[in-house]
């Protein structure tokens with residue numbers, strides 16, 4: 195890949211998991227960003243331990259050569275919480291804008307079971323009605339317009355346990371939104387939702403021109419099988435090791451990198467591999483990911 199076009203970041207979720215803050219609570223913000231830099235990454239998403247004042251955060255990252263590329267934002271349009279979502283979005287967008295980020299990665303969280311103690315593969319995730327889809331589309335088109343006014347772009351993170359999890363749901367979403375709304379492609383969630391590498395790649399190939407941010411997450415299929423068999427929740431699975439860094443799990447990332455390269459992808463690729471830091475040392479796994487990406491993507 196061309197290193198002038200693609201930048202590499204890593205998410206702090208490997209050090210402290212904001213979905214389960216007890217995982218990695220011992221890892222400080224400064225240790226996290228220092229280890230990211232030491233492992234050879236130039237970007238990060240934002241975790242709960244990061245100072246929220248750009249005047250404080252920016253210099254602490256600058257001395258380590260780390261840029262902020264994105265931060266997760268939860269939307270609740272299907273549930274009808276449009277005003278609250280838009281208000282919170284504007285604050286979030288302004289923070290990211292002050293940090294120099296260009297992308298705002300959002301997830302439609304109405305009815306999401308990703309944080310609940312319910313079987314993630316047990317058919318309990320939300321399915322939106324036609325009216326809910328219309329609310330989601332209108333909401334995201336508004337976010338896309340607000341972001342464009344700031345010279346930024348909004349994207350949807352398809353995610354396990356949400357109403358936009360499967361390939362069919364991604365299709366529905368993308369068919370309803372306008373060209374100012376992009377897709378955040380997450381390899382791990384695509385594999386998990388569709389059960390393999392071919393359907394994961396099909397989503398990538400279909401939406402390449404609309405993908406403006408990439409999460410590189412590897413999977414351990416044996417753990418996903420256990421999650422299915424034992425009716426475990428998404429977070430139980432994470433604790434058991436559903437995800438890991440590229441190069442450590444089942445996914446061959448070479449076709450992913452090739453497809454992005456052929457489509458002249460320009461933007462960030464973010465290693466995002468939440469697992470228990472007590473079992474998978476975050477610095478060691480960051481180095482492992484960095485080496486694998488160098489060897490397979492050439493950057």
Ligand SMILES: O=C1C[C@@H](O)[C@H](O)[C@@H](O)C1=O
Pocket residue numbers: 207212213266308351380383409466468
């Ligand atoms: O982008 C993400 C953010 C996390 O909080 C989430 O649960 C994870 O799985 C993910 O892909």
Ligand SMILES: [Co+2]
Pocket residue numbers: 351380409466
């Ligand atoms: Co992700």
